[in-house]
Structure formats: C-alpha cells, structure tokens
Amino acid sequence: MLSKGSPVAPAIYNASAKDATCALTQSRSIGSVSIRRKYNVFLCNLSSRKVSPLLAVATGEQPSGLASLHEAEKEKSLGNRLRLGSLTEDGLSYKEKFIIRCYEVGINKTATIETIANLLQEVGGNHAQSVGFSTDGFATTTTMRKLHLIWVTARMHIEVYRYPAWSDVIEIETWVQGDGRIGTRRDWILKDYANGEVIGRATSKWVMMNEDTRRLQKVSDDVREEYLVFCPRTLRLAxxxxxxxxxxxxxxxxxxxxxxxxxxxxxxxxxxxxxxxxxxxxxxxxxxxxxxxxxxxxxxxxxxxxxxxxxxxxxxxxxxxxxxxxxxxxxxxxxxxxxxxxxxxxxxxxxxxxxxxxxxxxxxxxxxxxxxxxxxxxxx
Missing domain, CATH: 3.10.129.10 (Hotdog Thioesterase)
Incomplete structure (x- = not known):
C-alpha cells in the first residue's frame, strides 16, 4: 500500500524477482517503490474544502500545500508503511504483491479458494485505506460514517486458472467503479509475479446497508462523489x-x-x-x-x-x-x-x-x- 516509508523498499526495487522473493519471506506482502509519492497521501475530508494531490490530478485543482502532505505522512500507520502495495501511476487502481504462506495452502499443496478470497478482500481494504477511506466499517466514506452506512457484498464471482503454491508470489490489482444507484463494483486481476501470467480474475457487487436498521439503502450523490474520483474514467471490466x-x-x-x-x-x-x-x-x-x-x-x-x-x-x-x-x-x-x-x-x-x-x-x-x-x- 503506502510503500515509500519502508527501509527495505530501495533494495527490493533494485533486486531481481528471485532475490526479492527470498529477501521478503519475512514480510506478509511485498511490492516496489511507488515513483509517484503524492498518490499515497490520504484524501482530505471533502467538507474541509482542502484538495489532496490525488484529487487535484483528477479535477485540475491545486493541492493544499506541503504542510498538508507532511501532516498526512505523519498520520500513516506502521502497517501502512510496511504493507508496500501502492496505487498505480494514474491513481485509479491499486496493486499489491503477496507471498503464499504454508498455512494458506490445502491438501493440493496450493492456495485454497478461501485464501484467494481473503487476499482479494485484503487488497480491496488496502486500496480503500490508501485513498483515505476509513477502516471502521470497511472502506466507509465520511458521509457514510455520519449516516451509519456500511458496505456489504451482494455478489462475488472468482475464476482461478492456476492456483499458486507455497512460496509463490502473486500480484493482485484492484479497482472500483460506480454501479448505478444501488452500489459499487470492484474487480481484480491476479498475476504470477515471476512471469506476469494472469492466473485468476474476480468481480463483485457491493451495496449500502444502514448499520442500525440492517436495511439496504440507495447510494446518495454525496457518497458517490466521494468515491467516483478514484474510479477509472472509462468502464474497465475484469x-x-x-x-x-x-x-x-x-x-x-x-x-x-x-x-x-x-x-x-x-x-x-x-x-x-x-x-x-x-x-x-x-x-x-x-x-x-x-x-x-x-x-x-x-x-x-x-x-x-x-x-x-x-x-x-x-x-x-x-x-x-x-x-x-x-x-x-x-x-x-x-x-x-x-x-x-x-x-x-x-x-x-x-x-x-x-x-x-x-x-x-x-x-x-x-x-x-x-x-x-x-x-x-x-x-x-
């Protein structure tokens, strides 16, 4: 996720894929250094009228200044600094690399479908955190938290063409798109990090639920505006x-x-x-x-x-x-x-x-x- 703060990141960036795999077996996720540091700052609260660098890229407005960047850097958690995934160059999708652990494989000596699904969920949550959405309620926006709204999964579809084995390294890319008035769509592409082969794809639909009443609720314009800035400008489907x-x-x-x-x-x-x-x-x-x-x-x-x-x-x-x-x-x-x-x-x-x-x-x-x-x- 927020990769630049890690002291091991420069070494990984210059190492071969094989060396990187060996060097990072003690880390849950691995990744390369993002060359666009400004994409990894938190999105400012929209009601504050401040504009983050990522929002500035999307809207053409001016960022709020180096002081805001400095404060956002200080707010990064240790987990964010060590996670090492990052937003892509355009800031509209997120990539993270994982090494498959021994406890994540099953009787076939390959990752289980539950492992794959958990990693998809992890990458989705990390993507949301990387753009400043809350960890409370899993990727809720400012307006959603005020109204006690949460995201819940309505549909999930996963296809796996080849399961990674213990110690294999995979890279997962994810992005979000608006899906009408009722929710959002999140897609994923899974690749073998060693050779770039696509080994799986997934897509999901998410809807909003009121946390107190447990009833589904339509996505308001205020909520939509908070996440659409991070969505691809044209339709992109896994x-x-x-x-x-x-x-x-x-x-x-x-x-x-x-x-x-x-x-x-x-x-x-x-x-x-x-x-x-x-x-x-x-x-x-x-x-x-x-x-x-x-x-x-x-x-x-x-x-x-x-x-x-x-x-x-x-x-x-x-x-x-x-x-x-x-x-x-x-x-x-x-x-x-x-x-x-x-x-x-x-x-x-x-x-x-x-x-x-x-x-x-x-x-x-x-x-x-x-x-x-x-x-x-x-x-x-």
Missing amino acids: FPEENNNSLKKIAKLEDPAEYSRLGLVPRRSDLDMNKHVNNVTYIGWALESIPPEIIDTHELQAITLDYRRECQRDDIVDSLTSREPLEDAEVIEFTGCNGSVPSKKDEQDLSRFMHLLRSSGNGLEINRCRTEWRKKPAKR
Missing part, C-alpha cells in the same frame, strides 16, 4: 467477454438436494467488523457439501455467490448441493490475454454444482452459489 459466467443468474436449488451438510454453526472468528459472518465463510460452507470424490479428483475453477441474507452469530446453517447438468449450463470460452481457451477435453472434465445455504430454523435462504470444477492437473 471480465470484458460478452455473456461471461460472472453475469449468469443462479437459480434456487430445490429440495431434495443430492448432498447436504446440516447444522453448520458460525464461530466467533467468522464474524467481521460489521458484526455479521464474513463473506469468505460462505465459500467454506458451500464446499462442505461437495461429494468427496470431486474433492479428491477435481479442483475449483470458478465460484459465484449471491448473498441473499446476512448471517448472524446465533444462526445455524444447512449446506445443500446438487449437480448441474452440463447440457443445461452455458459454456463460456475465454478469449484474449486474460483467460485460457478450454479444449473439448477440458469441457468433458468439468463438473458443475448448484449450492444453497439456508437457515436451519426457518428455512430462509442465506446464499445461492454455483461452482465449476476441473480435473486436477498433474503434480508439479
């Missing part, structure tokens, strides 16, 4: 393909389901700062009812989640799963540099499932999910 899987609707899974895991109970550690179950937890719950033979022979290629209702600490959840016939599912071919084009054999090796998370007590729908699985690759 999934630009027409009719891609990220847009596909998920039908409700009806009983009886082929597979089920009943009575899942949220742990205290599953709760996030907004006091509801973290969205990554739903992924683990959905996968709990996948048949063992799929887990043993396949790996997750894509997952889509529609969040229908928030889950609280005292809720008990049932996980239901059924196969989705391939002939009923749309087959999307990825073209261009972002994705890989599947062969006919690859399509034959795919398995698709529909998932439903519901409340055990009243049967209310909590989450709809679709997963797509491919045959495991040969061992490295």
Whole structure:
C-alpha cells in the first residue's frame, strides 16, 4: 500500500524477482517503490474544502500545500508503511504483491479458494485505506460514517486458472467503479509475479446497508462523489467477454438436494467488523457439501455467490448441493490475454454444482452459489 516509508523498499526495487522473493519471506506482502509519492497521501475530508494531490490530478485543482502532505505522512500507520502495495501511476487502481504462506495452502499443496478470497478482500481494504477511506466499517466514506452506512457484498464471482503454491508470489490489482444507484463494483486481476501470467480474475457487487436498521439503502450523490474520483474514467471490466459466467443468474436449488451438510454453526472468528459472518465463510460452507470424490479428483475453477441474507452469530446453517447438468449450463470460452481457451477435453472434465445455504430454523435462504470444477492437473 503506502510503500515509500519502508527501509527495505530501495533494495527490493533494485533486486531481481528471485532475490526479492527470498529477501521478503519475512514480510506478509511485498511490492516496489511507488515513483509517484503524492498518490499515497490520504484524501482530505471533502467538507474541509482542502484538495489532496490525488484529487487535484483528477479535477485540475491545486493541492493544499506541503504542510498538508507532511501532516498526512505523519498520520500513516506502521502497517501502512510496511504493507508496500501502492496505487498505480494514474491513481485509479491499486496493486499489491503477496507471498503464499504454508498455512494458506490445502491438501493440493496450493492456495485454497478461501485464501484467494481473503487476499482479494485484503487488497480491496488496502486500496480503500490508501485513498483515505476509513477502516471502521470497511472502506466507509465520511458521509457514510455520519449516516451509519456500511458496505456489504451482494455478489462475488472468482475464476482461478492456476492456483499458486507455497512460496509463490502473486500480484493482485484492484479497482472500483460506480454501479448505478444501488452500489459499487470492484474487480481484480491476479498475476504470477515471476512471469506476469494472469492466473485468476474476480468481480463483485457491493451495496449500502444502514448499520442500525440492517436495511439496504440507495447510494446518495454525496457518497458517490466521494468515491467516483478514484474510479477509472472509462468502464474497465475484469471480465470484458460478452455473456461471461460472472453475469449468469443462479437459480434456487430445490429440495431434495443430492448432498447436504446440516447444522453448520458460525464461530466467533467468522464474524467481521460489521458484526455479521464474513463473506469468505460462505465459500467454506458451500464446499462442505461437495461429494468427496470431486474433492479428491477435481479442483475449483470458478465460484459465484449471491448473498441473499446476512448471517448472524446465533444462526445455524444447512449446506445443500446438487449437480448441474452440463447440457443445461452455458459454456463460456475465454478469449484474449486474460483467460485460457478450454479444449473439448477440458469441457468433458468439468463438473458443475448448484449450492444453497439456508437457515436451519426457518428455512430462509442465506446464499445461492454455483461452482465449476476441473480435473486436477498433474503434480508439479
């Protein structure tokens, strides 16, 4: 994130990718020195009429002066200085590099889908902090905090073309765009840092909720103005393909389901700062009812989640799963540099499932999910 304050940054900047990987195994995230220092200052409160350098770039106004820069530098936390991710040159997206830890890999000796989802969430939060949004309530703006509004995830779609292994270094880029009156859209691109290969993509939709009433609320013009200054000027999509899987609707899974895991109970550690179950937890719950033979022979290629209702600490959840016939599912071919084009054999090796998370007590729908699985690759 705010990378220039780190004493190790100059050495990393001049080192090779291999040397950087070795030198930084004691740091959770790695990155290079940003050459545009002014992009890493906090955005001033809009009501103060001061203009940050980043806002000045977007609007053509004059920054508030070196004194404000100095004060913003002093306000940086230790975590911000060590995180080492940074805004891109135009200030409209954010990149951060991570080394995969041993506790983040699963039985395949590669990062789990939960690890990938957690890193996406981490990068999104760090991006918000880098432009001055609050850590209270996860990236809330000044107006949102005044009105007790928070962001909640409405939909998440992740595709992984190759899972990184323990000690691999990946780079994740993220950016935000307005999505009409109801919320925002955040996208991600995941790359292998060693060779620049795109190994995954993701997109999500976020809506505003009143923290007190727990009701959804439309995005006001005041809130929109606070974040649009940091959004790309033209539409940029992680999934630009027409009719891609990220847009596909998920039908409700009806009983009886082929597979089920009943009575899942949220742990205290599953709760996030907004006091509801973290969205990554739903992924683990959905996968709990996948048949063992799929887990043993396949790996997750894509997952889509529609969040229908928030889950609280005292809720008990049932996980239901059924196969989705391939002939009923749309087959999307990825073209261009972002994705890989599947062969006919690859399509034959795919398995698709529909998932439903519901409340055990009243049967209310909590989450709809679709997963797509491919045959495991040969061992490295």
